[in-house]
Amino acid sequence: MTTRMRAVCFGLATSWLACANSAQAQNGSIVAWGENSEGQCSVPAPNRGFVAIGGGGYHSLGLKGDGSIVAWGRNNSQQCDVPAPNTGFVAVAGGAIHSLGAKDPCSDVGDINHDGTADLADLALLLSHFGECSSDPGFYAPADLDGRGCVDLPDLASLLALFGTICP
Numbered sequence: 001m002t003t004r005m006r007a008v009c010f011g012l013a014t015s016w017l018a019c020a021n022s023a024q025a026q027n028g029s030i031v032a033w034g035e036n037s038e039g040q041c042s043v044p045a046p047n048r049g050f051v052a053i054g055g056g057g058y059h060s061l062g063l064k065g066d067g068s069i070v071a072w073g074r075n076n077s078q079q080c081d082v083p084a085p086n087t088g089f090v091a092v093a094g095g096a097i098h099s100l101g102a103k104d105p106c107s108d109v110g111d112i113n114h115d116g117t118a119d120l121a122d123l124a125l126l127l128s129h130f131g132e133c134s135s136d137p138g139f140y141a142p143a144d145l146d147g148r149g150c151v152d153l154p155d156l157a158s159l160l161a162l163f164g165t166i167c168p
Contacts, residue, residue: 030062040073056094063092068141069101085147110162112142118162126151126159 027048032041038058050070052063059073059080067088071080077097091102110118112125129143133150145155 028065030060032060038074042072044070044072052092054092054094054099056099057096059094059099061092061094061099063089063101064141066141067104069099071099085144087141087144087147106167109165109167110145110159111165111167112145112159116167118159118165122159123163126155130156 028050029047030043030050030053032043034041036042040055040058040060043060043062049064049066050062051065054061054063056079057074059071059075062070064070067090068086069082069089069092071082073080075081079094079097079099082099082101088104088106088108089101090104093100104114106114106116110122112118112122115121125140126143126145129138129140129151131151132139132143134141134144135149140151143151143155145158148154
């Protein structure tokens with residue numbers, strides 16, 4: 001089995017995290033090992049779709065391909081409580097008792113497909129996911145523009161208000 005490592009990081013009491021990509025694991029799963037006293041190595045299900053990882057003090061972070069962040073482990077300073085809307089992130093990192101996420105500058109202009117403009121393609125993408133909520137399989141978080149957990153009328157109204165906006 002051939003495994004290509006995409007990323008390796010570590011944090012205080014999180015020995016190692018690795019984002020594995022192999023012929024058998026093309027789903028972007030995370031492999032974690034070491035001290036697990038706070039659950040920092042217990043990757044929550046579903047363990048797939050990750051594109052980047054970060055480790056902090058007794059907590060771990062994963063960036064999903066849809067731009068959302070998953071955080072787990074010790075949460076004594078709310079370092080695992082990702083602020084809403086949990087969309088549009090392009091990077092993630094962890095500190096001793098804090099976490100960081102870098103946002104895509106186009107995430108707040110209705111550019112759901114990241115082509116630089118809020119246009120018909122974004123409208124089609126939003127409508128194809130209309131009515132889906134975060135608990136539904138296939139939920140596409142970037143279409144949930146207000147971050148409330150469902151792709152609904154307020155998201156459609158936001159996109160229409162931003163229609164034609166070009167990303168800076």
